[in-house]
Amino acid sequence: xxxxxxxxxxxxxxxxxxxxxxxxxxxxxxxxxxxxxxxxxxxxxxxxxxxxxxxxxxxxxxxxxxxxxxxxxxxxxxxxxxxxxxxxxxxxxxxxxxxxxxxxxxxxxxxxxxxxxxxxxxxxxxxxxxxxxxxxxxxxxxxxxxxxxxxxxxxxxxxxxxxxxxxxxxxxxxxxxxxxxxxxxxxxxxxxxxxxxxxxxxxxxxxxxxxxxxxxxxxxxxxxxxxxxxxxxxxxxxxxxxxxxxxxxxxxxxxxxxxxxxxxxxxxxxxxxxxxxxxxxxxxxxxxxxxxxxxxxxxxxxxxxxxxxxxxxxxxxxxxxxxxxxxxxxxxxxxxxxxxxxxxxxxxxxxxxxxxxxxxxxxxxxxxxxxxxxxxxxxxxxxxxxxxxxxxxxxxxxxxxxxxxxxxxxxxxxxxxxxxxxxxxxxxxxxxxxxxxxxxxxxxxxxxxxxxxxxxxxxxxxxxxxxxxxxxxxxxxxxxxxxxxxxxxxxxxxxxxxxxxxxxxxxxxxxxxxxxxxxxxxxxxxxxxxxxxxxxxxxxxxxxxxxxxxxxxxxxxxxxxxxxxxxxxxxxxxxxxxxxxxxxxxxxxxx
Numbered sequence: 001x002x003x004x005x006x007x008x009x010x011x012x013x014x015x016x017x018x019x020x021x022x023x024x025x026x027x028x029x030x031x032x033x034x035x036x037x038x039x040x041x042x043x044x045x046x047x048x049x050x051x052x053x054x055x056x057x058x059x060x061x062x063x064x065x066x067x068x069x070x071x072x073x074x075x076x077x078x079x080x081x082x083x084x085x086x087x088x089x090x091x092x093x094x095x096x097x098x099x100x101x102x103x104x105x106x107x108x109x110x111x112x113x114x115x116x117x118x119x120x121x122x123x124x125x126x127x128x129x130x131x132x133x134x135x136x137x138x139x140x141x142x143x144x145x146x147x148x149x150x151x152x153x154x155x156x157x158x159x160x161x162x163x164x165x166x167x168x169x170x171x172x173x174x175x176x177x178x179x180x181x182x183x184x185x186x187x188x189x190x191x192x193x194x195x196x197x198x199x200x201x202x203x204x205x206x207x208x209x210x211x212x213x214x215x216x217x218x219x220x221x222x223x224x225x226x227x228x229x230x231x232x233x234x235x236x237x238x239x240x241x242x243x244x245x246x247x248x249x250x251x252x253x254x255x256x257x258x259x260x261x262x263x264x265x266x267x268x269x270x271x272x273x274x275x276x277x278x279x280x281x282x283x284x285x286x287x288x289x290x291x292x293x294x295x296x297x298x299x300x301x302x303x304x305x306x307x308x309x310x311x312x313x314x315x316x317x318x319x320x321x322x323x324x325x326x327x328x329x330x331x332x333x334x335x336x337x338x339x340x341x342x343x344x345x346x347x348x349x350x351x352x353x354x355x356x357x358x359x360x361x362x363x364x365x366x367x368x369x370x371x372x373x374x375x376x377x378x379x380x381x382x383x384x385x386x387x388x389x390x391x392x393x394x395x396x397x398x399x400x401x402x403x404x405x406x407x408x409x410x411x412x413x414x415x416x417x418x419x420x421x422x423x424x425x426x427x428x429x430x431x432x433x434x435x436x437x438x439x440x441x442x443x444x445x446x447x448x449x450x451x452x453x454x455x456x457x458x459x460x461x462x463x464x465x466x467x468x469x470x471x472x473x474x475x476x477x478x479x480x481x482x483x484x485x486x487x488x489x490x491x492x493x494x495x496x497x498x499x500x501x502x503x504x505x506x507x508x509x510x511x512x513x514x515x516x517x518x519x520x521x522x523x524x525x526x527x528x529x530x531x532x533x534x535x536x537x538x539x540x541x542x543x544x545x546x547x548x549x550x551x552x553x554x555x556x557x558x559x560x561x562x563x564x565x566x567x568x569x570x571x572x573x574x575x576x577x578x579x580x581x582x583x584x585x586x587x588x589x590x591x
Contacts, residue, residue, distance in 0.1 A: 040437050044387065044421070045464065045476040047441035053120045054089060056110045056473040061096035061135070064229075067219050069097060069157050071231045071402040072191060072211065072269070075138035075381075075450030075525025076467040079150050082168035085565070085578035086114035087456045087529055089465060090129075091473050092136045092154065097216075106132045109154070113170070116579070118457050118477075128172035134158045138450070138525030142195030142204045144179075144247060146498040153181075153206065155190035155525075160208065180251040181206075186213045186240050194521025196273030197497045198282045198298055200550050203247040204497050207284055207521075209268030210240040224405050231402050234290045234323070239265040242286065244304075260303045266291040270327040272521040273502065274338070276311070277359045280550070282502055282520075285313070287324030287342050297359075313340060313353045317363035322348055326451070326524035330384035330393040331515040333428055336506070338517060341370070343379035343397060343524070346406075346413050350374045350382070350397065370395065370422060373432040376412045377420060378402065381451025381524040385462045389484035389535030391512055392424035398466050398524075400447035416445035419466070440479070446471050454529025459581040460486045460563060462533060467526075485536040485562035490578060491518050494570040495551030502550040503570075505532050509562075510539030536562050 039046045049055070060070045074092040081088050088111065095106040109129045112120035124130050136156035143150050149165040152172060162181050163172035176182045189211045195204040214237050222232035244261045245252040256262050266288035273282045276295065284296040284304065292315060295308035308314035316322050323345035331338045337355040344350050349371030353361040365371040374397070381398035388394070399417035406415045419442040422430035436443045442464075450467040457463070461478035468474065487509075491500025501520040506513065516532050536542070545557040549570045557573060560566065567576040 039440050039479065042438050043440035043479055044433070044438050045440045045442045046479055047444070047474045048118070048477045049473060049475045052118060052475060053122070054112055054473060054475050055122070056091045057471065058091070058093060058467055058469055058473065059096075059107060060094050060469050062470070063096070065219075066222070066229050066231050067097055067216070068214055068232055068237065069135065069189065073135070073137045073449060073469070073525070074467050075192075076452050076465050076473065077139045077141055077152075077527035078452045078454035078456060078465055078529045079141045079527060081111075081150060081165055082113070082170065083149065084114075084116065086116045086458060087454050088112060088114045089120060089456075089475070090139055090152065091467055092139055092450065092525065094135050094137070094156075097135050097157070103132065109133060109136060111170075114456060123170050127170055128163060128174065131174075133161050137190065138192050139527055140193040140195050140206070140521065141527040141530070142501065142520065143498045144195065144204050144206075146203065148498060150499070153193050153195070155193050155208065157190070158188045159184055160190050160193070178251070180253065181245065183254075185243050186210055187215050189214050189240065191268055192270045192521070192525050194271045194273055196282050196284070196501060196520040197550055198273070198284070199246070199302065200281065200496075200552075202493070202495060202497055202551060203249060204499070204501065204520075205247050206245040206252060207271050207273070208243040208245070209271050209286060210242050211267050211269065211289070212237040212240050224403065224409050226405070226409065228405055230405055234267055237267075239267045239288070239291045241265050242268050255302070258302065260305065261296065264294060264306050266294055269325045270522075270524050272327045272329055272519070274329055274340070275502065275504075275517070276338075276355060278337070282550075285327060285340060287327050289323050289325065290321050292321065293324055293342065307359070311359055312361040312363070316348070316351060317365065322351060325380045326382040326398075327522050328382045328384045328395065329517075329519060329522055332384060332393045332424060334392075334512070334514060336513070336515050338515065341382060341384065341395060343382045344374070346376055346378040346401065346410065348375075350379055364428070367428070369429045369431065373420065373422075377417050379420070380449045381466065381526055383451060383453045383523050383528055385453045385464070386424075386533065386535035387421070387462055387478055388423075388480045388482050389461065389486040389537070390426075390482070391514060391535045391537045392426045394424045395422040395430060396420070396451070396453070396464060398448035398451035400449065400469065414445065416447050418443045418445050419448065441474070441476060446474070449524065450526040451523050452526045452528040454531070455488065455533065457581065458565060458579055484538070485540055487534050487536060487542055487560065487562050488565040489532045489545075490565060490567045491532070491547075492567060492569040492575070493549065493551065494572075495553055496549045496570055499530060500549065500568075500570065501530070504548040505534075506546045506548075507534055507542055508544045509534075509536045509542045512537070512539070531565065
């Protein structure tokens, strides 16, 4: 069979991969897409949500009261709930705000099945997501019971929900009470959460961020400089303690106090399990809003110590508090160490904390070129992604303000904002792509919150999913036509957790070494594709891949052809492949 090229795919994109909806059910092209215009030959990203059947509009329930909680939702996820090799989509809905149980006919979160041809089908009805999940904010994805199917943990104000995946059937069962997660913490203002195995026992534990003990009764009336009502700044509200749960197998146990997590408060907005000192045990980094960031160092005895100050990632380089909102993690400089990128409020640079080893970080925000271009934007979701497969992780920001009158009160700042895309130049610096023709639909202003990345059509280029406040969700198809090669891996743990979260990959191809980890938590309120992706540039094969699993197993793979998505099982090596553009689907081998 003739191999497909990127140019072949773009022709398919126009002709058949993303067919237009016709007939009486046809919907008009959205105003957002019309504003952006048709993609040109140099366009890097195109929003294909409408014609791919991904139709969803988030509502934060704003009714003129400017309740603080309205400013923070909502997230999204790219994950494969039925193990068919294609990424499905979850979009979080919030709906009208009221105390728990006080809303009738709340709009639901939405689950979309990936049909494998570039289109999606809404399968929310009967899925278990078509119920009132409260004022939902974010989602974490992980196979907490190691049955081979990814489960969902949905956070929100007033209560969280653990939804068990019924073996890929499209049904999810609420097991929150059964698994010991039904007791409300503080006032229940939960934001981001992440699954991760902090004690390497093969079961995924759970960290949940909380923002503030905010309640409707405690909400304050704030005004802008012209006396108009607007959302308050975070300093008005007290910070809160977060939660850590240990997975005992038959239930989750709250170990917040015993683990030392309760010693520090923070307005938590994003969390990532992240072994920053490469000692084989997962630490936890938390981005906090106008409270110091947390770096929970894993003491390997069930306890954690906050070392953010000593490590150099608690504040900005000048010692200022930052409005940390999203987290991205990657070995962006090929140092063999993964660094941290934290998104911030407008007027504050997004921060690049470069991991220099020995458990230390250096703030290279300005030197790297990511700081100054951000100053007029407010970023929530963010991720590293090698969009052109040249082997150097790039950056993308999902922007959107929280102050609705920003257009008239802040110089050069707007409420709706375009996304930002930064190209990694391979020398420690990033170059922002500002040409609207190249950005394509990324240039359309929205009030963005959640962002997730992943190759939804398995064509070898990473795509982007965004959930916008009070606007249509977007899925940006990556149209890069460079001749660069790529490779991707789906991990299956045996001794380790079934997802293979925290497995560390060290890859060598064409004389270039790269490092990446199967990520558990990142961005903002969202979950990106957990398959590990490497751009290979001009290299047509991978010479060596070494995988260090959290359970202690070490696998070495050699001479792998590029352009494939390999299924790698702990201790067994390659056990299958997932379908790619131009290939015949291959069944995933269960273990």
